[in-house]
Amino acid sequence: MGGVVTQSSSVRESELSPPRLRTRERRARVLELLDGKEFVSVKELADEFGLTEMSVRRDLSAMVAEGLITRVRGGAGRPAHTPTSRQYAEAAQRNAEAKFKIARRAATLLDHASVVFFYSGSTVARVAASLDASAQTSLTVVTNSLPIIDDVSAWGDPHLVAVGGLYLPAYMAFVGPQAVAAFEGVSADVAVLGCDGLSADGGLTTPHQLVAEVGATIVRRATRKVVVADSSKVGRRGFTPIAPIEDIDVLVTDDGADPTEVARLRDTGLEVIVV
Structure with a gap:
């Protein structure tokens, strides 16, 4: 009963x-x-x-x-900024589940950082969105990404440096001489970067030259560089180089990445974390 x-x-x-x-x-x-x-x-x-x-x-x-x-x-x-461009929205939706896993894992790599650069891109934005309450109170965030600026500004007591410049709606990010000069004037413990392509021989790449220029500056000014890229980006060679693979410390990607290319990346000394 x-x-x-x-x-x-x-x-x-x-x-x-x-x-x-x-x-x-x-x-x-x-x-x-x-x-x-x-x-x-x-x-x-x-x-x-x-x-x-x-x-x-x-x-x-x-x-x-x-x-x-x-x-x-x-x-x-409601969004207070310019509506999301179709290009950004489509990129954010592609391989969404893999990007969430990548972001959650990458967020754990920031535990001991005080200042972090966040580059543009939907996967990078997800890393910022994955930070816990402890990280939100201890980290200084420096970013040129509008979605990240929007997110971090809503934290309880944010330490946020918003980098301005020429706005690119397709990337929802600020670029150009102002953005480059702003990043040149500061340093970070860690930089979190995205990309359009990543390969052992081609390094980190993106389609847009002004976006690449900001990325290259971020790489120079950060001590440790973490790249977040879903498996569709691994092995791809893009239009404009951001940095050679030797300048990157860690790649976080998903288990759909080509094993041969992952092995080649590890042979360069890059730490590859597969989620």
Whole structure:
């Protein structure tokens, strides 16, 4: 009899709990809510989805990284900046699950850093979005990425240096002489960089020369360089070089990366972390 009572009680609790939505469905619902008002709170979303507030904050940070929302204290608001370009949005969605895994692992590599450079790119933005409360209170973030600026500015007590310059909507980032000069004037313990391509013989590359110029400056001014790149980038040679592979310390990628190219990268002395 006792087993029957326990089972029916469990069923009643299940019926009373909100149905769990998939990540994509939750984010679509957030956008629906914001379509009707300017602000939605973390508590409201936690109640709506039957999730912890911490889980909701992770969702919101990922949406900021994709340029879909703006983080504000206690919740989320409509984007205050230029709408996300199609190119950036499409890049953010490609291999999204792999990028989340890469970002979570890369965030753990910043534990002992005081100052971190964050380059442009959706995977780099996800690393910033993956930082825990302890990192948010201890790190000084220097970045030219608008999604990262939006995300970090909503932290409780952010230490943020926002780098300006010529704005490129497709990259949602600031570039040009102003951005280069700003990075030249400071130093960092760690730089987190993305790329369009990474290979043992071609190094780190990107399609845009002004983006590459900023990346090259970041590499020069940081002590330790961590590259986050999903497997589609590994082995690819892009248009403009950012830095040779010898200037990079760590690559974090996913298990879809070509094993032969991973072996070649490791032969150069690069530490490759596969998630």
